[in-house]
Every structure is written in C-alpha cells, then in structure tokens.
Amino acid sequence: MKSIYYSICLLFISFITFAQETNVDETLANAKREVEKGNYDKALTLMDPLRAKYPQDEDIQTYTGRIYSWKKDYKTAIKVLSPLTDRVNPNIEALQAIINVYFWSENFEKCNLYCDTYLAINPKSVEIIQIKATCLEKLNRDQEALELIEKASFADNSTQAFKGIRTLIGRKAKNAVSVSYLNISTSDPGQSPFHYGYAEYSHKFSKSAIVGRANIGNVSNETQMLFETDFYQTFSNKSYLYANAGLSTGETIFPVAKAGLEYYFKPYKKFEYSLGARFMHFDSDDITLLTGQLAYNPGIYSFAYRPYYDTSNELFSHVLSIQRTNEEKERIIRLELQYGNVPYLYLYNNFTQPLKAYRIGVQYQHRFGDSFFVRPIFLYEDEEYIPGQYRNRFNVQLIVTKRF
Template identity: 75%
Template sequence: MRFFYYLVVLLCITSMSFAQEVNPDTVMAQAKQETEKGNFDKALSLIEPLRAKFPENEDIQVYAGRIYSWKKDYPSAIKIIAPLADKTKPNPDALLAIINIYFWSEQYEKCIWYCDKYLAIDSKSVDVIKIKASCLEKLNRDQEALDIIEKASLADNSTQPFRGIRTLIGRKAKNAVSASYLNISTSNPGQSPLHYGYIEYSHKFSKSAIVGRANVGHVNNDTEMLFETDFYQTFSNKSYLYANAGISTGEAVFPVGKAGLEYYFTPYKKFDFSFGARFMHFESDDITLLTGQIAYNTGSYTLAYRPYYDTGNALFSHVLSLQKSNEEKERIIRLELQYGTVPYLYLYNGFTQPLKAYRAGIQYQHRLGDSFFVRPIFLYEYEEYIPGEYRNKFNVQLIVTKRF
C-alpha cells in the first residue's frame, strides 16, 4: 500500500512540474501580440525570462533586440543583437535587425558596414541595397548611391524601389533653367491673342536661392521686355522670406517697375501662413496689392486660400486651391478657383479697371527621367471686360524645366 501511495505522490509532483514548464512558443506569441499593440514594456516582461532560460535560442534574442529598437532604446538593442551579428557566420536576422537599428539611430557609417556584411551573404537583397543607398545619400555621397542603385536596377530590371532616393538626390541640384509660353485668347467677343514668354535661371545656396527671369510680351502689336529677380531666404525656424523686383522696357504690356515681398511664417502643426504685398508702377497709375495665404496640409493634399486686396480700388479677390502632390515622383496636380480682378500672373496693364472675373483652372507637373519637368496649365475665365459685359477668356501655358 505504501508503495502505491508514494507512486501517486510522485506522479502528482511530476505532473505539477510539467505544468509549470514554460512553453517558449506560447510566450513568444503573447509577446508578439503585445508588441503589435505597442505595449513594448509588457512584451519585454514576457520575453526577458525566456532570454535568461534559453540563451542559446537566437530567435528569442533577436526578437528581444527588435522590441528594444522599436522602443527606441537603441543601446540595449545593439547590446543584445551585436554579438549575433558579429559572429564569423552571422545570424541573417540579426544582421537585418542591426541594420535597421543603426539606420533608425542615424549611425549611417555603421549601418553601411553591416549592409555590406549582409550583401556578402545575399547580394540581391533590394531592401538592404535601398537602406545602404539611403545612408549614402544622408552622408551626401550621392554618386556612390546612384552607382549602386544603377547596378541593382540593371540586375533587377526595375527602378521602382529606388525612386524615392533618386528624388532626394535630384532635389539637391543647385541649378535649374526654365522656359515658358503663355497664350491668352478670348471669345464672345474675341480679340487678337496675347503672347507671353520667359526664360529663367535659378541657383540654390545653402539657405537661400536666387532666380533671374527675362520676360517678353506681345500685346496689340506692342512688344516689351520685363527683367526681374526673385530671392528666397530661409531661416532656422523653418520660415522664409520671398522678395521680387523687376523693371520693363515700356508700360503698355508690363508695368514700368514692380516689387513684392512676402514672409512665410514657421508652419504650425499642419498649417502654413504668409503675409505680403505686391506693388506695380505705371506712368499713369500705381497698383498695390496686399496678400497672404493660409494652407492646410494633410498627407499628400494641400488646401489653400489666398486673398488679394487692391488698396487703390478697395476690392478683394479670392483664390481657393486644392493640390495633390506625389513627393517620390515629384508630380503635382492643382485645381484652382478664383473670384476677383487680379489677373493670372499679375499681368496688369496701365488701363486696369475694377471689373469682375471668375476663374477656374487646372495645372499638372510631370517629371521625365530624374531632372526634366513639364508643367501644362489651363485656366478659364468668365471676365467682365467693360462694366456689365462679359466674355470668355482662356489662359494656356506650358513650362519646361531642367535642373542640374
């Protein structure tokens, strides 16, 4: 009898011991659930006992390191994962983890070193090549980045994964040249079309940019030139100042002289604000416009409102626009509505009257290759050309730009 008693007790103790045995797969599943919820501390409280109990299990070690990296505790993450990544035969998952850690912590030289170590194992890993190219771009080693992108694109027969990096590098170009042609036609009643064009050159400095522009206009058998300069100055608080000045060869097509100034305030959350003025001098009259802008940015969309106040005629004009941007492709589509007297591109002449106009338009920018842009623009106006009489007005413009 005593033998059977001891046997039962032993079976009970053994079963209790098995019941208390940790199941790594179950705990890991629980830790992953907590991680997906963003409960990193809870996930670590589950996985740390597993690390201590199964130090030889590299999957547990790597996942623990990843949790620390997602928590942005990069030193702890590196301490756990580096020994696995630095072995003679490194753990591939550990290499991928430490590559992300050094990239997120902006330690780009270290990140490149581990990228090379991983590419020695898998030379066709697009994700790792992309991270390495991004590091090179951050370090302004742009040609190296373009070289490995070109090599990877030829091997993979696709440039899609690297478009964003190419865009970032392309935007660093200091120079650009643009040419434009604008045709303004009317109907019911019609008149001879107006022709405008310009050629401009722009150069970027570290915190400023300057643009030189030569305009030509042909209106009612008169041809004139307007020479103007734009200047942009950025400040450390992310605000910037825009200034414009120009002088023409006559007064029938363009104003004799013009100037503008606008300050763009530091963005506040998703909002942008600005305030400024435009001034145009004619032989017989002067025009002063007060203007500004409020814009709301959400994702790839920007909704903006810009008023103009003509101080001489005490008249308001209003412009509402909606723009969608694709930063990677540098593609823009913009819809615009306007009510008021301010003409497109401020193309006033000396005979301006306080008449009404309603305008709707669309413009589109498309990048060809890495540095060539085309921007077609179409705007329709229902314009009061004399008091109480309206006509149709069509503004058609094409702008081409090459940056280098």
Template identity: 70%
Template sequence: MKFLYYSFFLLFISFTALAQEINIDAVVAEAQLEVKNNNFDKALALIEPLSAKFPENEDLKIYTGRIYSWKKEYNTSIKILSPMADRTVPNPDALLAIINSYFWSEQFEKTIYYCDKYLAIDPNSTDVLTIKVKCLEKLNRDEEALAIIEKESLTTNSTQAFKGISTLIGRKTKNAIAVSYLNVSTSNPGQSPLHYGYVEYSHKFSKSAIVGRANVGHVNNDTQMLFETDYYQTFSKKNYLYVNAGLSTGETVFPVAKAGIEYYFIPHKNFDYALGLRFMHFETENVTLLTGQLAYHTGVYTLAYRPYYDTANELFSHVVSVENRNEEKESILRVELQYGNVPYLYLYNNFIEPLKAYRAGIQYQYRLGNSFFVRPVFLYEYEEYLPEEYRHRFNAQLIITKRF
C-alpha cells in the same frame, strides 16, 4: 523489462522537451502581444528570464534586442546583438536587427558597415539595399547611392523601392532652367492672340535661392521685355522670405517696374500662413496689392485661400485652390477658382475702374525621368472687359523645367 524502462524514460524526456518548447512559444506569443500594444517593459519582463534560462537560444536574444530597439534604447539593443553580428559567421537575423538599431539611431556609417556584412550573405536583399542607399543619401554620398539604384533597377526590377530616395537626391540639385510659353485668346468678341514667354535660371544655396527671369510679351504688334529677379531666404525652422523685383523695356505690355515681398510663417500644425505686398509702376499710375495666404494640409491635399486687395481701386479679389501633391513622383495637380483682378504669370492691368472676372483653372506637373518637369496650365475666364460687357478668355501655358 529494461526495454520498457528505457522506452518510458525516453518518452518522459520527449514530453519534457515538448513542454519546454510549448512554454517558450506561449511566452513569446504573450510578449509579442505586449509589443503590439507598445508595452515594451512587460514584453521584456517575459522574454529576458526566458532568454537567461535558455542562453543557447539566439532567437530569444535577437527578439530581446529588437524590443530594446523598438523601445528606442538603441545602445542596449546593440550590446545584446553585437556578439551574434560580429562573429566570424554572423547570425543573419542578428545582422538585420542591428542594422535597424543603428539606422534608427542615425548612426549611418555603422549601418552601412552591417548592411555590407549582410549583403555578403544575401546580395539581393532589397530591404537591406534600400536602407544602405538611404544612409548614403543622408551622408551626401549621392553618387554611390545612385549607382546602386541604377544597378538594382536594371537587374531586379526593384525600381519602386528606390523611387523616394531618387527623389530626395534629385531635390538636392542646385540648378534649374525653365522655359514657358503662354497664349491668351478671347472670343465673343475676339481679338488677336496675346503671346508671352520666359526663360529663367535658378540656383539654390544652403539657406537661400535666387531666380533670374527674362520675360517677353507680344501684344498688338508690340514686343516688350521684363527682366526680374526672385530671392528666397530661409530662416529658423520653416519660415522664409520671398522678394521680387523687375524692370521692363516698355510701358504697355508689362509694368514699367515691379516689386514684391512676402513672408511665410512657421507652419502651425496643419496650417501655414503668409503675408505679402505687390507694387507695380505703370506709365500713368501705380498699383499696390496687399496679399497673403491661409493653407490647410491634409495628407496629400492642400486647400488654400489667397486674397488680393487693390488699394487704388479699393477692390478685393480672391483665389481658392485645391492641390494634390505626390512627393515621391513630384507630381502636382492643382485646381483654382478665382474672382476679380488676380495677377497671372506676373501680368496685371492698371484698370481705370474696377472690372469683374470669374476664372477656373487647372494645372498639372509631371516628372520625366529624374530631372525634367512638364507643367501644362489652362485657365478659363469670363471677364468684364468693359462695364457690363463680358467675353470669354482662354489662357493656355506650357512650362518645361530641367534641373541639374
């Protein structure tokens, strides 16, 4: 009889415990559904009474802390998670949760501290290492971040997780040197190829940048040079000013002198705008171009339109471009359609009378390693070189850039 009594009692206790477990699971499942719908207050109303009823259940506490972090009440989240994360033997899940709370609240030093505590338990956690590296980059501790990236890339094949961070660090580089060569050939009728090249050095400051460029051109057995400077000044938010000035050693290959200015306005939603002016002084006359840009950004693509108005010839020219940009790889694929007398590579002719030109171009930028960039450019033109006389013109250019 006693055996039956104890058996019944144990069975009753087991069913009761099972019912409690099922209730916990059901409530948590309901809370998760509310979280999925961003109803964080409803989720907390379900979880917090349950956590108070079962104070020994750390999973409920950790989930409560996560909900507060998703609700962006980071201080409350940290207060709940700290006792489990700060004890001698921390709860790994509590560490992961508090890492996110500190990271999302941009407390990067604290984030690194808890990352290190978690990495003492699991040193190969790519997710935690990635967060730590992001914090180091935010704190401008770039050498430490790159050391971790290099080590992990060699030992765990986790290169993909760190590519975006490497790109961010690389963009902080202050200096760059670029060299370029451009070959211009024509056919039907043909003429001797034209050769152009440049070497430029650029340096970035906190809110500005300056570029010095030495151009050389070899045309009809005559070699001349053009020395110019670009200056960029960033203002509040994302608007900035571009200024250009240059002087030539001759009078035929390049303009004797040139200048330009363009103001890029603060982007509005997916659109950005610019207005500018180009001025070129030739031996016999001056050329003034009014220009600007309207661009629309959608995802990785940018559709842009840029007009040029030659005030001397009262002639409009047009450029329409589509660009695909991969921010992580820093690669660019750009296709252009042009009509009219459009400046190309700082070149422009002072035509006596308006002549037509139809162009289609493509260029691609590819990053080699972390600091070298290669950009080939090809532009085909069907140009009117004399009134009602057309020929084919091929522009092939290669630009190589090294940043440091």
C-alpha cells in the same frame, strides 16, 4: 523491472522537455501579442526569463533586440544585438535588426557599414540595398547611391523600389532652367491675342535660392521686356522669406518697376500661412497689393486660400486652390478657382478697373526621367470687360524645366 523503471524515467524526462518547449513557444506568442498592442515593457518582462534560461538561443536574443528597437531604446537594442553581429559568422536576422536600429536612429555611417556586412552574405536583398542607398543619399554620397541603384536595378530588373531615392537625389540639383509661353485669347467679342514668354535660371545655395528671369510680352503689336529676380531665404525654424524685384523696358504691358516681399511662417501642424505685399510702379499710377496665404496639408492633398487687396483701387480678389501631389514621381495636378480683378499669373497692367472676373483653371506637372518637367496650364475666365458685359477669356500656358 529495470526496463519498466527506465521507460518511466524517459517518459517523465520527455514530458518535462515537451512542457518546457511548450512554455517557450507560449511565452514568445504572448510577447508577440503584447508587441502588437504596443506594450513593449510587458513584452520585455516576458522575454527576460527566457533570455536568462536560454542565453545561447539567438532567436530569443534577436527578438529581444527588436523589441528594444521598436521601443526606440536604441542603445539597449545595440547592446543586445552586437554580440550576434560583431563576429566572424554574424547572425543574419540580428544583422537585419541592427541595420534597422542604426537607420531609425539616423546613424547612417554605422548603418551603411552593417549593410555591407549583410550584403556580403546576401547580395540580392533589395530591402537592404534600398536602406544602404538611402544611407548614402543622407550622407550626400549621391553618386555612390545612384551607382548602387543602377547595379541593383539591373540585377533585379526593376527600378520601382528605388524611385523615391532617385527623387530625393534629383531634388538636390543646384541649378534649373525654364522656358515658358503663354497665350491669352478672347471671344464674344474677341481681340488680338496677347503673347507672353519667359526664360529663367535658378540656383540653390545651402539655405537660399536665387532666380533670374527675362520676360517678354507682345500686346497690340507692341513688345516690351521685363527683367526680374526672385530670392528665397530659409531659416532654421522652417520659415522662409520671398523677395522679388524687376524693371521693364516699357510702361503698359509690364510695370516700369515692381517689388514684392512675403514671409512664410513656420508651419503649425498641417497648416501653413504667410503675409506679404506686391508693389508695381507705372508711368501714370502705382499699385500696391496686400496678400497672404493659408494652406492645409492633410497628406497628398493641399487646400489653400490666397486673397489680394488692391489698396489703390480698393479691389479684392480671391484664389482657392486644391492640389494633389505625388512626392515620389513629383507629379502635380492643381485646380484653381478665382474671383476678382487680378489677371492670370498676376500680370498686372495699368488698365485696372473695378470689373468682375470668374475663373477656373487646371494645371498638371509631369516629370520625364529624373530631371525634365513639363507643366501645361489652362485657365478659363468669364470676364466683365465693360460694366455689365462679359466675354470669354482663355489662358493657355506651357512651362518646360530642366534641372541639373
């Protein structure tokens, strides 16, 4: 009789235990469904009784900390997770959760320290190494980040996970040098090709940049030089100012003197816009161009429109561009459609006439390694060279840049 009684008691206890376990699993499943819907407060309401009933269950505590982090209540998330991470034998899942908390809250110093604790336990975690490298880059400890990436890439036999970080570090380079050659040829009828080239050096400061450029042009066996400077100044509201000034050694291939100013306003959502002007002084004439730009950037593509108005000759030109950018690889492909009187690259001379020109061009930028860029450019024009008469005009350019 006693054996039957004990058997019934054990069966009853087992049933209660099974019911409790089922209840825990069901509650966690319901909480996860609420998280997937973005209902973080409701999910936390479901988790609170479990935390109170099973305070030693680290999986429950860790998941609760994650919910607070997804809710962006980082302070509470740290309070929940810290007891599991700040001890001799930290919980590995809680460590990963608190690393995300500090990373998302942009506390990169703390995040970096917890990454070290995690990697002491699991040194081959590519995900945590990537987060640590990003923290180092944000802290401007770029050399440490690159050394970590090199070590991890060698061990993992892959650099794919770290290309974005390398790109961010590469863009911090303060200096760059570029050289370019441009050939302008015509046919039906043809004439001797024009040759242009330049060499430039640019340097970035914390909130500004300056570019020095020496241009050379050879047209009809005559050679002239143009020396110019570009200056960029950024402002705290993400707007910036562009200024240009130049002097030449001649009067025909290049203007005797030139100047430009354009203000790029603070972006509005996915739109960017600017207003500016260009002034060119020739020996026998002055030319003023009014310009501006409206650009729409929905993602990897950018659509832009830029008009030019020549106030002296009352001429309008229009440039429409579509550009696709791969930020990680710093790769660009750009299509341009142009109509009007402004020549390729806006190399204005004093032989301006109210003639039509239709243009289509493409350019491509490719990065080799971390800091070497090659940009080939081709633009075809159907050019009205005398009223009612058209010819072919081909613009071929190559730009090579090295940043350091």
